[in-house]
Structures are given as structure tokens and as C-alpha cells.
Amino acid sequence: xxxxxxxxxxxxxxxxxxxxxxxxxxxxxxxxxxxxxxxxxxxxxxxxxxxxxxxxxxxxxxxxxxxxxxxxxxxxxxxxxxxxxxxxxxxxxxxxxxxx
Amino acid sequence: xxxxxxxxxxxxxxxxxxxxxxxxxxxxxxxxxxxxxxxxxxxxxxxxxxxxxxxxxxxxxxxxxxxxxxxxxxxxxxxxxxxxxxxxxxxxxxxxxxxxxxxxxxxxxxxxxxxxxxxxxxxxxxxxxxxxxxxxxxxxxxxxxxxxxxxxxxxxxxxxxxxxxxxxxxxxxxxxxxxxxxxxxxxxxxxxxx
Numbered sequence: 001x002x003x004x005x006x007x008x009x010x011x012x013x014x015x016x017x018x019x020x021x022x023x024x025x026x027x028x029x030x031x032x033x034x035x036x037x038x039x040x041x042x043x044x045x046x047x048x049x050x051x052x053x054x055x056x057x058x059x060x061x062x063x064x065x066x067x068x069x070x071x072x073x074x075x076x077x078x079x080x081x082x083x084x085x086x087x088x089x090x091x092x093x094x095x096x097x098x099x100x
Numbered sequence: 101x102x103x104x105x106x107x108x109x110x111x112x113x114x115x116x117x118x119x120x121x122x123x124x125x126x127x128x129x130x131x132x133x134x135x136x137x138x139x140x141x142x143x144x145x146x147x148x149x150x151x152x153x154x155x156x157x158x159x160x161x162x163x164x165x166x167x168x169x170x171x172x173x174x175x176x177x178x179x180x181x182x183x184x185x186x187x188x189x190x191x192x193x194x195x196x197x198x199x200x201x202x203x204x205x206x207x208x209x210x211x212x213x214x215x216x217x218x219x220x221x222x223x224x225x226x227x228x229x230x231x232x233x234x235x236x237x238x239x240x241x242x243x244x245x246x247x248x249x250x251x252x253x254x255x256x257x258x259x260x261x262x263x264x265x266x267x268x269x270x271x272x273x274x275x276x277x278x279x280x281x282x283x284x285x286x287x288x289x290x291x292x293x294x
């Protein structure tokens with residue numbers, strides 16, 4: 001076969017690899033993007049962060065600060081969930097056995 | 101020491117956001133890869149059950165109004181039922197895709213109390229606006245699991261379900277006990293709390 005001609009199987013495998021790479025990128029980006037959204041929100045509406053406006057705030061206002069909750073959710077996802085998914089996607093690409 | 105209603109809503113918003121990110125990740129990589137680790141497969145049913153338990157707790161403390169007591173109980177029931185059925189699906193006890201109709205029912209049963217127990221118009225206050233918006237969002241989103249039951253192979257239902265919960269989280273984060281919506285706030289809003 002001429003080297004300029006790509007077989008249909010090669011093209012399918014390549015496009016599958018590209019799609020998998022894109023999915024890895026998106027899964028890895030979800031956590032940091034959520035963290036970024038929380039930080040942007042904190043600067044856009046600083047009055048929703050008790051650290052910036054501490055006067056007259058009670059216990060729950062210190063515990064629950066919405067923009068910081070968003071940052072926390074993003075961090076939890078990035079640390080606890082995303083790495084395992086990426087690992088499994090890459091294992092899938094290599095054709096490894098399930099991680100279990 | 102009990103938190104204000106808006107504080108409880110923001111905590112739920114954070115929980116729903118995490119739930120949504122998990123669902124979004126599952127939609128992106130597909131259930132085969134996502135469920136390769138057992139704990140991940142159990143994540144969404146467990147989160148739904150956890151939300152159900154906390155909604156029961158809130159129902160217990162919603163003694164200030166019968167309407168709120170009933171509404172929170174309906175949400176608790178819906179979340180518990182959806183979580184329990186999904187748990188059985190993940191465990192392999194239930195195999196038919198039609199079991200996602202239970203999730204559809206849970207979304208509808210969750211949306212209806214929002215609409216029924218909000219007696220004021222959309223622009224009465226931010227809280228009233230959010231009741232209408234969240235209610236209609238959940239009722240409309242009930243079609244997604246119906247789609248998943250009829251056409252289980254299409255990823256659009258999973259993406260739609262995840263995006264719905266991101267939207268619900270955003271709506272709950274915008275909630276305040278008494279606040280205007282688009283510059284409107286009825287003089288009657290808040291009752292004695294203002």
C-alpha cells in the first residue's frame with residue numbers, strides 16, 4: 001500500500017484516539033474551571049464572602065460562603081474523582097484490564 | 101443555632117454542583133469507563149440517597165409551615181426513591197432501561213411541589229421567581245430520563261441531566277431569603293421578617 005494512503009482502520013483508530021484525548025482534557029479541566037468560576041464569583045460579588053465583609057456575621061455565615069463552596073466542589077472533583085477517570089480512560093486506550 | 105433557609109439552600113447547591121460534575125464526567129467518558137471502579141458507579145445513587153436523608157432532616161425542621169413540610173417531604177421521598185432504584189440498577193439487580201422512568205417520576209414529583217407551594221407570581225420576590233424557575237426546570241427535565249428509557253444509547257440524555265443539575269445549583273446559589281428579582285420586590289414579601 002502507498003504510504004500516502006491511510007487505511008480506513010488507521011483513520012478510525014486515530015480519530016478514536018483524538019476523541020479519547022479530548023475527553024481526558026475535558027475531564028481534567030472540569031475541576032479547575034469550577035474553581036476558577038468560584039474565584040471569579042468571589043471577586044464579582046465580594047459581599048457574598050464573609051472574609052471580605054466580616055461585620056455582624058454569625059457562625060453559619062462563616063461556615064457557608066457560596067463562592068468558596070464552589071471552589072471546594074471544584075477541588076474535591078479535581079482531587080478525588082478526575083484522576084481515576086483519566087487513568088481509566090488511558091488504560092482503556094492501552095487496552096489494559098479494568099482497574100477494579 | 102439553626103441555619104437560615106438560604107444557608108441550607110446554598111449547602112444543597114454545593115451538593116448538587118458536585119453531583120452534576122460527577123454526572124457530566126460520566127456523560128463525557130461513558131458509563132463503561134466511568135463504572136470501571138465500583139465506588140464511582142455507586143456515587144450518584146449514594147449522593148441522591150444522601151440528599152434524600154438530609155431533605156428528611158429539613159422536613160422535620162420545616163415546622164413553620166405545613167406547605168413547606170409537605171414540599172420538603174415530597175423532595176425527600178423523590179430523592180430517596182431515585183437513589184434506591186439507581187443503586188439497584190448499578191448493583192445489577194435491575195436491568196431494564198425503563199427503570200430510569202423512576203428518575204423521570206422523581207424529577208416530576210420534585211418539580212410539581214415547587215410550582216404548587218409557590219402561591220405568588222414570578223416577580224413577587226427572588227424566592228418566588230426561583231420557585232417557578234426551578235419547578236418548571238425539573239418538570240421539563242423529567243423528559244430526559246424518559247428519553248434515556250426509550251433511546252438508552254444516546255448520550256444527549258446524560259448530558260442534559262448533568263446540565264440540569266448545574267442549572268439547579270446555580271439557581272439555588274442565587275437564592276436569598278428576601279431579595280428583589282430584576283428590580284421587583286413586593287411590599288408583602290418576607291412578612292414579619294423584614
